[in-house]
Amino acid sequence: MQPPFLTSAPAKVILFGEHSAVYGKHAIAASIHSLRTYLYVTPTADNAITLNFPDIKLYYTWESNSLSKIPSPSASIEINDTIDQQVAEQIQNLIKESNIVDPLHANAAFCFLYLYKCLIPNTSSLKFTMVSTSPIGAGLGSSAAVSVALSYAMLQLANQQTNKDLINKWAFVGEKCIHGNPSGVDNLVSTHGGAILYKKGTEAKLLDLSNNPLEILLTYTKVPRSTKTLVSNVRQLYEIYPDIITPVLDSMDSIACKASHILTQNEPDFQSIASLVDINQGLLQSLGVSHETIAKICLLSEQLHIGPTKLTGAGGGGCTLTLIQDSTNVQKFKETLTDTYGFDTIETQLGGDGCLLVPNDDLNGDVIKQLDKLFEESESNKVNKDIIDSLLLPGPNQKLPWK
Numbered sequence: 287m288q289p290p291f292l293t294s295a296p297a298k299v300i301l302f303g304e305h306s307a308v309y310g311k312h313a314i315a316a317s318i319h320s321l322r323t324y325l326y327v328t329p330t331a332d333n334a335i336t337l338n339f340p341d342i343k344l345y346y347t348w349e350s351n352s353l354s355k356i357p358s359p360s361a362s363i364e365i366n367d368t369i370d371q372q373v374a375e376q377i378q379n380l381i382k383e384s385n386i387v388d389p390l391h392a393n394a395a396f397c398f399l400y401l402y403k404c405l406i407p408n409t410s411s412l413k414f415t416m417v418s419t420s421p422i423g424a425g426l427g428s429s430a431a432v433s434v435a436l437s438y439a440m441l442q443l444a445n446q447q448t449n450k451d452l453i454n455k456w457a458f459v460g461e462k463c464i465h466g467n468p469s470g471v472d473n474l475v476s477t478h479g480g481a482i483l484y485k486k487g488t489e490a491k492l493l494d495l496s497n498n499p500l501e502i503l504l505t506y507t508k509v510p511r512s513t514k515t516l517v518s519n520v521r522q523l524y525e526i527y528p529d530i531i532t533p534v535l536d537s538m539d540s541i542a543c544k545a546s547h548i549l550t551q552n553e554p555d556f557q558s559i560a561s562l563v564d565i566n567q568g569l570l571q572s573l574g575v576s577h578e579t580i581a582k583i584c585l586l587s588e589q590l591h592i593g594p595t596k597l598t599g600a601g602g603g604g605c606t607l608t609l610i611q612d613s614t615n616v617q618k619f620k621e622t623l624t625d626t627y628g629f630d631t632i633e634t635q636l637g638g639d640g641c642l643l644v645p646n647d648d649l650n651g652d653v654i655k656q657l658d659k660l661f662e663e664s665e666s667n668k669v670n671k672d673i674i675d676s677l678l679l680p681g682p683n684q685k686l687p688w689k
C-alpha cells in the first residue's frame with residue numbers, strides 16, 4: 287500500500303498472570319479500546335526514513351544508505367521469532383552512532399529498525415509518526431501497541447496479505463526487541479482486541495466478559511519503570527531459587543485458570559475474584575515487582591472498603607487495578623489518589639477492537655490536512671488526549687473510516 291495511511295492498536299490490562307505468563311503459565315488480559323497508539327505513515331521526498339515519536343521526544347532521520355549497509359535478518363518476510371544477533375548488533379551500533387542513548391529511545395528505535403530490516407528493507411522516503419493516548423512504560427502494554435501498529439503498517443508497505451495472525455507474529459518480534467523475553471500476551475490482545483485466557487505456545491481462549499462487566503478502576507502512579515528490567519529481575523530470582531519461585535508461578539497459573547472459570551459463569555462470584563486479586567498481588571509482591579506507591583493504593587482501597595487492588599503489567603510503579611466491589615467511597619478513593627498522592631485515575635471499559643487501519647484509498651484531501659495538522663502539532667507539544675480522540679478514536683462516532 288502507498289502512504290499516507292494510518293494504523294492503530296489498543297493498550298491492554300492484565301487481570302491475572304503477569305510475569306508468570308513469561309514462564310508458560312496462564313494469564314487473563316483484555317484490550318482497552320479507548321487508550322490507543324496511532325501510527326501515521328506519510329511519503330517524503332528525501333530518500334530517507336524519518337522517525338517522529340513525539341511522546342518520547344525521539345526524532346531521527348536515517349539516510350537510506352546508512353540503513354542499507356545493515357544486512358537483512360535471515361528471517362526476512364518469513365516469520366522467525368528468533369532475533370538475528372548479528373543484525374541486532376549492527377542495528378545497536380547504528381543506534382549508538384546516531385547518539386540515541388536514552389533507553390526509552392533506544393528500545394523504540396531498535397524495535398522500529400529491526401522490523402524495518404525484516405519487512406521493508408528496500409523502502410525509503412517515508413516518515414513514521416506515532417502518538418499514543420495511553421501512558422507509556424506504565425504496565426498498560428504501550429510497547430505491544432507500538433509493535434502491533436508498526437508491524438501492521440510495515441506489512442501494508444510490503445504489500446503483504448495481512449491477516450491478524452501475521453501482524454501478531456511480527457508484533458511479538460517487536461516486543462522481543464523492546465523487552466527481551468515477552469510472553470506474547472500483550473501483542474496478542476492488542477492485535478485481536480477483546481479478552482483472552484492466554485498460555486504461551488497454545489491457542490488463546492476468547493473470554494466473553496460482555497455479560498459480566500467487571501468494574502475496575504486503574505490508577506497510574508506515574509512512577510516510571512521498564513518491563514525489560516523487571517522481567518529480568520524476576521528471571522534472576524527464579525534462577526537463584528527455582529524451587530521456591532516455581533510454586534509461586536504455579537499458584538499464579540491456578541489463579542488465572544480459576545478466575546477464567548468464574549468470569550465465564552452466568553453469575554460470576556465476584557467475592558472469589560476479589561480473593562484472587564488479593565492473593566495474586568501478594569504473590570507478585572513476593573517476586574519483588576511491587577512498589578511503595580502500589581502498596582499505598584492497596585491499603586487505601588482496603589481502608590475505604592472499595593475492593594482489592596493489584597499491580598497490572600510488569601509492576602515496579604506503573605499502574606494498578608482496583609476491583610470495585612462497593613462504590614460507596616469511590617469518589618473519596620479517587621480524590622485521595624489524585625489530590626493526596628498525585629496519581630491519575632483511569633476509568634475504562636475492557637475489551638473492544640484490536641488493530642485497525644485507515645487505508646490510503648479512504649483518506650481524502652480534507653482528512654489528510656486535518657491529520658497533517660494534528661501530527662505536526664504533536665512534534666512540538668504533547669497533544670491533548672481529547673484532541674487526538676476527537677479525530678482518531680475508532681467507535682460509533684468515529685471521524686475516520688477505520689477497518
Ligand SMILES: Nc1ncnc2c1ncn2[C@@H]1O[C@H](COP(=O)(O)OP(=O)(O)O)[C@@H](O)[C@H]1O
Nearest residue numbers: 341390393394418423424425426427428429513
Ligand atoms: N507512543 C510511543 N512512542 C514511541 N515509543 C513508545 C511509545 N509507547 C511505547 N513506546 C516504547 O515502549 C517502551 C515501553 O515499554 P514497556 O517498558 O514494556 O512498558 P509498557 O508496555 O507497559 O508501556 C518505551 O520505552 C518505548 O520504547
Ligand SMILES: C[C@@](O)(CCOP(=O)(O)O)CC(=O)O
Nearest residue numbers: 304305425427468469599600
Ligand atoms: C510482565 C509481563 O507479564 C507483562 C508486561 O506488560 P507491560 O509491558 O508492563 O505492559 C511480561 C510479558 O508477559 O511479556
Ligand SMILES: [Mg+2]
Nearest residue numbers: 427429430513
Ligand atoms: Mg510492554
